[in-house]
Amino acid sequence: MEFLNIGYQNVVSLDNVVAMVTPDSAPIKRIITEAKSKGTLIDATYGRKTRTVIVMSSDHVVLSALEASTLCARTEGKGE
Numbered sequence: 001m002e003f004l005n006i007g008y009q010n011v012v013s014l015d016n017v018v019a020m021v022t023p024d025s026a027p028i029k030r031i032i033t034e035a036k037s038k039g040t041l042i043d044a045t046y047g048r049k050t051r052t053v054i055v056m057s058s059d060h061v062v063l064s065a066l067e068a069s070t071l072c073a074r075t076e077g078k079g080e
Helices: 026-038 068-075
Strands: 003-007 010-013 017-021 041-043 052-056 061-064
Touching: 003 061, 003 068, 010 052, 017 068, 026 041, 026 052, 026 061, 052 068
Parallel strands: 041 061
Antiparallel strands: 003 010, 017 052, 052 061
16 A cells, blocks of 8 residues: 655555645535535645645545645656
8 A cells, every 4th residue: 555645744545546636626615615514624734725635535535735746746656
């Protein structure tokens, strides 16, 4: 099982990541709001600006303060 460091000593299982998207669009903001109301939102930003929204196969939504491009670069060579 591979893990992805999403910043500030937090990791997620790379096997369960469905998508990594920016939080700018209205549909993504709606996903965040729905996850918060269902109790499946995990905020790993430590109070900083959300730069990436990670959608997991377990229906959890994880917020990260790192750019999506940074997280994608960290996945290079993993899961092969």
